[in-house]
Amino acid sequence: MPANLTPEYKRAEEMFRQAGSTEEKITALELMLQTIPKHKGTDHMQADLKRRLSKLKTESASKKKSGGKDLFHVPRGTSGGQVCMLGTPNSGKSSILAYTTHAHVQVADYPFSTIGPVPGIMMHEDVPIQLVDMPPITPEHVEPGQIGAYRQCDLILVNLDLSAVDVTEEWEVCLDFLRQRNFILPENPKQDEDVFKHLLRPCLAACTKTDLARPGDYEVMQELCADTMPMTRCSIHEPESLKQLAFDIFKILDIVRIYSKLPGKEAELKDPFTLPCGSTVFDLALKVHRELAENLKFARIWGEGKYPGQQVPRDYILQDKDVIELHFH
Ligand SMILES: Nc1nc2c(ncn2[C@@H]2O[C@H](COP(=O)(O)OP(=O)(O)OP(=O)(O)O)[C@@H](O)[C@H]2O)c(=O)[nH]1
Ligand SMILES: [Mg+2]
Numbered sequence: 001m002p003a004n005l006t007p008e009y010k011r012a013e014e015m016f017r018q019a020g021s022t023e024e025k026i027t028a029l030e031l032m033l034q035t036i037p038k039h040k041g042t043d044h045m046q047a048d049l050k051r052r053l054s055k056l057k058t059e060s061a062s063k064k065k066s067g068g069k070d071l072f073h074v075p076r077g078t079s080g081g082q083v084c085m086l087g088t089p090n091s092g093k094s095s096i097l098a099y100t101t102h103a104h105v106q107v108a109d110y111p112f113s114t115i116g117p118v119p120g121i122m123m124h125e126d127v128p129i130q131l132v133d134m135p136p137i138t139p140e141h142v143e144p145g146q147i148g149a150y151r152q153c154d155l156i157l158v159n160l161d162l163s164a165v166d167v168t169e170e171w172e173v174c175l176d177f178l179r180q181r182n183f184i185l186p187e188n189p190k191q192d193e194d195v196f197k198h199l200l201r202p203c204l205a206a207c208t209k210t211d212l213a214r215p216g217d218y219e220v221m222q223e224l225c226a227d228t229m230p231m232t233r234c235s236i237h238e239p240e241s242l243k244q245l246a247f248d249i250f251k252i253l254d255i256v257r258i259y260s261k262l263p264g265k266e267a268e269l270k271d272p273f274t275l276p277c278g279s280t281v282f283d284l285a286l287k288v289h290r291e292l293a294e295n296l297k298f299a300r301i302w303g304e305g306k307y308p309g310q311q312v313p314r315d316y317i318l319q320d321k322d323v324i325e326l327h328f329h
Contacts, residue, residue: 080274087159092208163212
């Protein structure tokens with residue numbers, strides 16, 4: 001009986017082919033099992049997939065047990081979000097990190113100067129955002145394990161060098177990388193996307209080295225990115241553009257910052273808590289006092305468009321820069 005494999009299955013199979021690490025192979029095999037047509041003609045294939053999956057899971061578990069370290073696992077810390085950089089060699093990734101954080105990175109005018117992830121904290125006003133530098137990608141090479149870092153992050157910052165000889169080519173390399181691994185939707189998303197949905201990641205294209213750009217190249221990039229992801233531009237020689245970059249990242253991270261206030265005390269408008277947009281007062285209480293959250297009675301709020309100290313219920317949806325005073329039973 002013919003297997004009649006679906007486009008979704010083939011997409012998962014392509015993901016397996018591109019997988020560099022065991023974890024990535026496991027994700028792809030699980031998707032292949034999920035999308036393979038279930039009938040007599042695929043019985044053998046299904047059994048084979050299950051066998052391979054179980055072997056890889058055992059492998060992965062024993063690697064973890066023996067203390068095998070994943071070089072590309074970057075702990076998140078307490079920042080408002082984790083942003084991983086993606087780009088072809090020399091596209092200016094490390095320079096952005098060097099100019100927007102206190103991290104020490106190697107910046108060089110030769111390719112492949114970065115060989116592992118380097119995190120740093122970039123501030124958007126008072127919101128810390130973790131920016132992670134990455135080795136470059138090429139059509140031929142991606143560091144094994146690197147994909148795992150992109151899977152875990154909140155935003156992929158796609159660096160596109162405006163001084164490159166062919167700006168279209170570097171865009172194609174990044175686009176292929178993102179599509180083949182299902183970080184973004186395929187070109188004509190008409191297949192059932194639901195099984196791949198959890199793999200999608202928000203992306204922001206950052207055109208770098210604008211001070212070296214040839215006339216017209218930024219517009220070419222704008223046209224290329226238009227239907228795929230939002231775009232911004234920057235240069236390490238234009239500090240305002242780096243501030244704008246931090247702002248654009250903050251917008252896409254879709255978070256709100258909340259200042260907490262103790263009853264009877266002035267609010268300290270620094271070190272805000274950050275929560276996903278749409279979070280409630282109760283979510284904040286969980287973040288502040290996990291054990292006490294259930295005892296939350298109400299909150300008082302100071303913010304735009306509110307009476308100072310107005311009382312709000314637990315399910316009030318927080319707005320950026322709200323000042324909140326939590327009251328417990
Ligand atoms: N004029 C100009 N030069 C830049 C800018 N950003 C980076 N560069 C230069 O471009 C070269 C490459 O920069 P890196 O930041 O090392 O590039 P990278 O993407 O980290 O490179 P790999 O780690 O090899 O992938 C260096 O010589 C930088 O000084 C910029 O905005 N303007
Ligand atoms: Mg680098």
